[in-house]
Amino acid sequence: MKQSRKILIVEDEHGTRELLKTQLEGEYSVRSVSNGEEALSYLKDSPCDTVLLDLNLPGISGLEVLDRLAAETESMPTVIVVSADTNINTAVQALQRGAYDYLVKPFSIDELRTTLTHATQHRYVVGTATRQRSRSGTSQKFAGMIGNSASIRRLKQDIEKIANTRGTVLLTGESGTGKELAARAIHELSNRAKGPYIRINCAAIPESLLEAELFGHEKGAFTNAIARREGMFELAHGGTILLDEITEIDPSMQAKLLRVLQEREIMRLGGKKTISVDVRIIATTNLDLKAEVREGRFKEDLYYRLNVIPLHIAPLRERAEDIPELVEHFVRRAARENDRPVPEISPEAMQRLCAHPWPGNIRELENSLERSVILAEGGAIDADDLRLDVDEGVSTGGADMNDASLTIRDMEKELILRRLNLTGGNRTRAAEMLGISVRTLRNKINQYRHEGITIPS
Numbered sequence: 001m002k003q004s005r006k007i008l009i010v011e012d013e014h015g016t017r018e019l020l021k022t023q024l025e026g027e028y029s030v031r032s033v034s035n036g037e038e039a040l041s042y043l044k045d046s047p048c049d050t051v052l053l054d055l056n057l058p059g060i061s062g063l064e065v066l067d068r069l070a071a072e073t074e075s076m077p078t079v080i081v082v083s084a085d086t087n088i089n090t091a092v093q094a095l096q097r098g099a100y101d102y103l104v105k106p107f108s109i110d111e112l113r114t115t116l117t118h119a120t121q122h123r124y125v126v127g128t129a130t131r132q133r134s135r136s137g138t139s140q141k142f143a144g145m146i147g148n149s150a151s152i153r154r155l156k157q158d159i160e161k162i163a164n165t166r167g168t169v170l171l172t173g174e175s176g177t178g179k180e181l182a183a184r185a186i187h188e189l190s191n192r193a194k195g196p197y198i199r200i201n202c203a204a205i206p207e208s209l210l211e212a213e214l215f216g217h218e219k220g221a222f223t224n225a226i227a228r229r230e231g232m233f234e235l236a237h238g239g240t241i242l243l244d245e246i247t248e249i250d251p252s253m254q255a256k257l258l259r260v261l262q263e264r265e266i267m268r269l270g271g272k273k274t275i276s277v278d279v280r281i282i283a284t285t286n287l288d289l290k291a292e293v294r295e296g297r298f299k300e301d302l303y304y305r306l307n308v309i310p311l312h313i314a315p316l317r318e319r320a321e322d323i324p325e326l327v328e329h330f331v332r333r334a335a336r337e338n339d340r341p342v343p344e345i346s347p348e349a350m351q352r353l354c355a356h357p358w359p360g361n362i363r364e365l366e367n368s369l370e371r372s373v374i375l376a377e378g379g380a381i382d383a384d385d386l387r388l389d390v391d392e393g394v395s396t397g398g399a400d401m402n403d404a405s406l407t408i409r410d411m412e413k414e415l416i417l418r419r420l421n422l423t424g425g426n427r428t429r430a431a432e433m434l435g436i437s438v439r440t441l442r443n444k445i446n447q448y449r450h451e452g453i454t455i456p457s
């Protein structure tokens with residue numbers, strides 16, 4: 001039930017505005033306005049992740065909008081400036097005023113998509129710290145990690161023990177078990193807590209952009225490199241960098257990363273000098289990395305460099321005693337965020353929640369409870385309201401989730417097929433619901449196709 005990213009289009013030309021809107025709708029939640037004043041007043045009440053800003057506007061100019069956004073809004077959205085102006089000075093001015101990127105008209109929709117993916121990723125990286133903090137409260141130890149089961153207690157002890165070292169951490173666990181949360185907890189408990197915490201979602205950044213994103217680039221290193229930009233490793237200096245879904249990077253990047261891990265220095269794209277960085281590296285994966293090495297998909301020497309401190313998070317079904325406390329927490333939060341009274345949960349409902357296998361782990365529990373709170377409309381939540389079997393109605397002709405002989409892989413496949421069914425084959429939405437990247441989803445779909453399975457579309 002996560003909202004899609006919000007984009008505001010600021011464009012005076014009616015045709016262009018409508019065209020952009022139609023192209024981006026579905027993937028993003030899109031709003032549009034036709035001038036700068038409207039944009040500023042809209043953004044005051046409705047923060048957006050990304051703004052697509054035309055420079056040449058009636059009334060106040062795009063550059064002025066940038067200035068006022070920086071001065072008047074609490075958190076500056078990621079702004080992509082679009083303009084027919086090819087003058088490099090204009091681009092520089094826009095970037096100096098805080099724009100994230102500059103697109104010269106006319107541009108192809110693919111070009112725009114790539115820039116947006118990059119920009120939303122950037123937004124997520126910069127936004128994570130504050131967003132997570134406001135959700136979990138500032139002073140919570142372990143970043144608000146809930147759970148008192150033996151495995152979570154052990155995890156917390158390990159995190160405390162290793163937080164103040166610089167040793168590279170490899171966090172493993174199924175999707176939605178809380179790897180990202182654990183990474184944040186490590187950072188917050190470390191003596192780097194006041195330093196930056198930067199998360200790179202390796203699966204979300206297009207391969208072609210990853211190197212520049214990680215290592216930065218000099219001016220003129222490639223077309224569009226109109227200014228020097230520092231990479232994430234440099235920005236994370238003195239802090240922690242999270243390489244999320246590390247298996248998603250290709251072999252050549254694996255080799256480059258290995259060098260950073262060995263030398264603790266980087267070189268910007270197009271640069272000549274090495275820059276040393278003091279960074280704690282945390283990597284995550286929901287795959288069996290050793291198996292990836294065996295299959296030749298992941299470099300063995302990189303694996304050993306990453307696996308200095310291995311931490312594993314158990315799936316939720318193996319720590320069902322944590323469920324009641326998690327339920328309490330998520331129900332309260334969903335009620336607060338959706339402006340509903342906190343509903344009672346019937347004992348039968350709680351029983352069902354504790355017995356459910358939760359293949360999507362805590363993320364699935366969280367989403368499921370948010371849905372229940374909304375559907376309960378302020379009343380109590382009963383076992384039937386949970387709709388834990390709601391998807392079973394949409395038969396995929398596949399596995400019965402209660403079948404005791406099912407493997408995790410069977411369950412995963414079944415869940416993926418159900419989500420694709422539910423979303424009418426929309427991969428972006430299905431991936432979002434599943435809490436995995438579109439790329440991972442695509443890979444799984446390809447595997448299933450090889451097995452001769454028909455994919456809902």
Ligand SMILES: Nc1ncnc2c1ncn2[C@@H]1O[C@H](COP(=O)(O)OP(=O)(O)OP(=O)(O)O)[C@@H](O)[C@H]1O
Pocket residue numbers: 144145146147173174175176177178179180181182285286362363366435436
């Ligand atoms: N122990 C916990 N207590 C409270 N919330 C948790 C806990 N573990 C996870 N969560 C919440 O569950 C959601 C999923 O967690 P997170 O993103 O850390 O999982 P992940 O292991 O990184 O998943 P993926 O492999 O899909 O990226 C997040 O909203 C997170 O805040």
Ligand SMILES: [Mg+2]
Pocket residue numbers: 179180244284
């Ligand atoms: Mg994660």
